[in-house]
Amino acid sequence: MPRLHHPITIHYFTRAGITTHDGAMTSLTDLLDGWQPPSVEMTRRVDPWCAAAFADLCDAPRPGLLPPLWHWFVLLDHPAGSNTGADGHPADAPFLPPIPGRRRMFAGGRLRQAAPIPLGAWLASRSAVSDVKVKTGRTGEMAFVTVRTELFVDDALVGVDEQDIVYRSEPPGTPPRTLPAPETGGADPEGEWRVELDTDPVLLFRFSALTYNGHRIHYDQPYATQVEGYPGLVVHGPLLTLLALELPRRHAPDRPVRSFEYRLVRPAFAPSRIVSAGRARGSDVDVVVAAQGAGPSLTAKVGLA
Structure with a gap:
């Protein structure tokens, strides 16, 4: 798998519709200053069972090739039980920002698919944090973290998957939100x-x-x-x-x-x-x-x- 380098970019929003504390850097900005998580590489076999399991869950036709984004069922980590946070997510992982009382929300993403992924193939990936945006709005401070994953089959790039995850800080003792x-x-x-x-x-x-x-x-x-x-x-x-x-x-x-x-x-x-x-x-x-x-x-x- 080729080694590709994508340096992390950090943006600090101060105006353009974003409320700030008199122009000062936000606390989340201070927490994330210097955060440079390592890249993570993984190789998994594309087990046809995973594709069949999701298709059956949706009462949908079973695929002959791995459909776009179904690598989410393949490239899975399995953190130790002792590394489980109060919300059920891992308490610590390479792409989790150093924010106390993290609250996590999936915000969106992008996919570029260059070639199909065969069932039974060995799928390799290289993931890294490529972008961090710190914003402050009416609901408080938020960190937008983009994780970029490059997908390879037989050393050939078959796709690039980018996910945008939003994190809020709600340390212990924070009153529960009522949505x-x-x-x-x-x-x-x-x-x-x-x-x-x-x-x-x-x-x-x-x-x-x-x-x-x-x-x-x-x-x-x-x-x-x-x-x-x-x-x-x-x-x-x-x-x-x-x-x-x-x-x-x-x-x-x-x-x-x-x-x-x-x-x-x-x-x-x-x-x-x-x-x-x-x-x-x-x-x-x-x-x-x-x-x-x-x-x-x-x-x-x-x-x-």
Whole structure:
């Protein structure tokens, strides 16, 4: 696997709609000053079982090649049980920023797919933090951390996956947030391409197990509501993302995905029916994913070959 270098870039926002403390550097900026996490390399076999397991979870056709972003089921770390934080996530890991009382949220990302990934192949990856943005808004300070992962099969680059993760600091003793109840009565996403999935605690638990995701907001109702302040169990951001990509997989199986950009704009909660709808415009597909009757949770654009 070639060794590629992508230095970390840190941005400090002071104006342009961002509130600051009289122009001074924020506390999160101070905490992240000098943070240079190491890159991580991993090699895993693309076990066909993983692809079959997710397809069956969604009552979807089983694929012949690994679909875009399904490497999330393959390139999994398994931290020690003693390294588990109060929220169920690892307490320490290479890409977790040094922020006390971390609260984590998946914000979006980008994918460039250069070649297909065969089932049974050995998939190698090199991941590194490529960007950090510190912002202060009406909800407080936030650190936006971008992790870039390069994917290789037989030393050839087959894809680049970038994920944007948002972190807040809520040290012990911080009063629990009370988030508003999800809006209801909205129109479902529209589009000639459409996929629907009913979510409940069992499905969320199965997806957590498939992705080795221990975050308690997805399966621990008292924690999700009383500690994190959500109105219910949270549907995984990666699950919403993969449902967006189910549209071209099911409706245009002969046109490979070359690019994918997505943004998570609000949580979805179980039990609910998740609707993924898309409109094709030439080689582009505009996608919206939302809980039925609620506002959009994810917006995306897919570029097809």
